[in-house]
Amino acid sequence: MSKSFTDKVESNVASIPAGEVRTYGEVAKACGSSGAARAVGSVMAKNFDPKVPCHRVIRADGTVGAYNRGGPVAKRRLLEGEGVTLQGDKVKLKARG
Numbered sequence: 001m002s003k004s005f006t007d008k009v010e011s012n013v014a015s016i017p018a019g020e021v022r023t024y025g026e027v028a029k030a031c032g033s034s035g036a037a038r039a040v041g042s043v044m045a046k047n048f049d050p051k052v053p054c055h056r057v058i059r060a061d062g063t064v065g066a067y068n069r070g071g072p073v074a075k076r077r078l079l080e081g082e083g084v085t086l087q088g089d090k091v092k093l094k095a096r097g
Contacts, residue, residue: 005031005033005036005039005043006043008031008032009027009028009031009039009040009043009044010043010047010049010052012027012030012031013027013044013047013052013053013054013056013057014051014052014053016053016056016057018053018056018082018083019082019083019084020056020084021056021057021058021079021084021091021093022056022057022058023037023057023058023059023060024037024038024040024041024044024057024058024059024060024065025037025040025060027040027057028040037060040057041057041065041066044057044068045066045068046068047068048068048069054067054068055067055069055074055075055078055079056079056082058091061090062090062091062092062093063089063090063091064076064079064086064089064090064091072089076089079091
């Protein structure tokens with residue numbers, strides 16, 4: 001049986017290691033739907049499963065974006081606690097090959 005888009009997104013996000021981030025677009029592409037960044041955001045907005053660390057998914061421009069468990073302030077605090085470097089309101093993105 002094939003996985004739904006939501007299942008694919010949640011599985012992909014659950015595999016993001018602590019201290020790393022992915023953009024909504026990167027998650028969409030990894031799930032086989034490269035143009036579905038907004039749909040990834042919708043899935044994350046409805047996620048309350050602590051096994052799916054949606055705080056590790058950010059906007060393409062590096063800003064942290066929304067977070068359904070305390071807003072962007074809580075999201076920044078969680079990311080910083082995992083060692084993610086922020087410069088102002090943005091995550092310092094590392095090149096990935």
